[in-house]
Amino acid sequence: MSSPGQLAYEADRLVVNGDWTLPNYARLKKEVFAALASQKSGGQSPDLTAIEALDTAGASLLADLLGAKRLVELTDEESGLPTERRDLLRLVGEALSSPNEELPRRGSAVVAFLAQVGRQVADYWAQQRLLMGFTGQILATLGAILPTPWRWRMTSLVAHIHQTGLNALPIVALLTFLVGAVVAFLGATVLDQFGATIYTVNLVAFSFLREFGVLLAAILLAGRTASAFTAQLGSMKANEEIDALRTFGLSPIELLVIPRVLAMVISLPILTFVGMISGIIGGSVVCLTVLDISIPQIINILENDVGPIHFLVGLGKAPVFAFVIAVIGCLEGFKASGSAESVGEHTTSAVVQSIFMVILLDSIAAIFFMEMGW
Structure with a gap:
């Protein structure tokens, strides 16, 4: 029978165990905030082998706890995790590590309009140069x-x-x-x-x-x-x-x-x-x-x-x-x-x-x- 997920400390090493799934999300989020507040999430590499069940909700909490880039690094190491669990953690870590690169930055409407006008002018000038060259030929x-x-x-x-x-x-x-x-x-x-x-x-x-x-x-x-x-x-x-x-x-x-x-x-x-x-x-x-x-x-x-x-x-x-x-x-x-x-x-x-x-x-x-x- 599965046990609810929790955080434990053994010899100053963070041990993650239990079910890190959506039904336990609210309780696990409080534990993650408490660990972040007490600054006990850093230090040695955490032990993730005791995790019994994992979904994207739990993986996002682990990314908040350990950091998205650190979570990606852990999946590259010999962590002893199953392949599907390692792939899930890597996918969530990569998605959360670079959100600004994937989402386009919304600029001013005036700047966008001027940029569009500039592109059209450049295209028109290129077309005229091509037309002049073709006329010469x-x-x-x-x-x-x-x-x-x-x-x-x-x-x-x-x-x-x-x-x-x-x-x-x-x-x-x-x-x-x-x-x-x-x-x-x-x-x-x-x-x-x-x-x-x-x-x-x-x-x-x-x-x-x-x-x-x-x-x-x-x-x-x-x-x-x-x-x-x-x-x-x-x-x-x-x-x-x-x-x-x-x-x-x-x-x-x-x-x-x-x-x-x-x-x-x-x-x-x-x-x-x-x-x-x-x-x-x-x-x-x-x-x-x-x-x-x-x-x-x-x-x-x-x-x-x-x-x-x-x-x-x-x-x-x-x-x-x-x-x-x-x-x-x-x-x-x-x-x-x-x-x-x-x-x-x-x-x-x-x-x-x-x-x-x-x-x-x-x-x-x-x-x-x-x-x-x-």
Whole structure:
């Protein structure tokens, strides 16, 4: 029959015996406190061989009595304890000896927020450095193959122009037409208060020639084509097709990236022109049907009041936006790992980064052209 656990002293040596289990926890805790108060727990190595039963509650009391590190040391010595009891004491001693290392320290919410912002800024800067390096590699490869026409991938180029340009024409034309109508409605609502609804034509023409035509087309291609580039290249990397190209001594930049970048640079100005025309037509339809502005009046305003500089400003931004969108889409495709989850994450990242860069560059261009007076 088991006996309740207790502490005894034989020749100034601490002897632990009995059952050190949860039912005896309250009484044993008092004995441990008394031993700690009388400072009789130190000295020679305690004798643990007389323990008849032990669980984690009793082991935690022994850790309080002897110290967690000392309890771990005792399990390493020839203590004569059974293997399972020695493992239990070691487990409890190690858990109690380093609680601060396992539990993370809770800091200030402000510090955590600033740390998160810092990490995001560092990640963004690393991404921009990688983007600049990838852009340099593309330009170097492009400069190397331009003087050698037999290395041009015309079939791939035409196929990508068809995919990125021709297939996107309907959605670009429809979207810009509807946005043009909305801009005309809003402009007419405001200008009607001043009796100047005739200037709705100027508003629609200026907005689509300078901003909306190229911006809407670029955002559509960022969501439609940049994601397609990332998914295609990411899938090829997952299937080890890109590694196979390198094995054959072929350049993935030359074969896969250059045709996509050139196709985007050719397609986006065309889509921008279509977007400008569709947006102006959409606004003109509203002016014609709602504001009773005749077609000759609309044509006269476009001829006399809207200069070609606005068309050139909008069209000039298209190749830059196209190059940035294509580079980001291809880079994210190369960064994807072999899993489908990674391909999906980098596809999303390509769309977000492309739209962000397009709006950022458009803002910088707007400030520049305003300062130049164009």
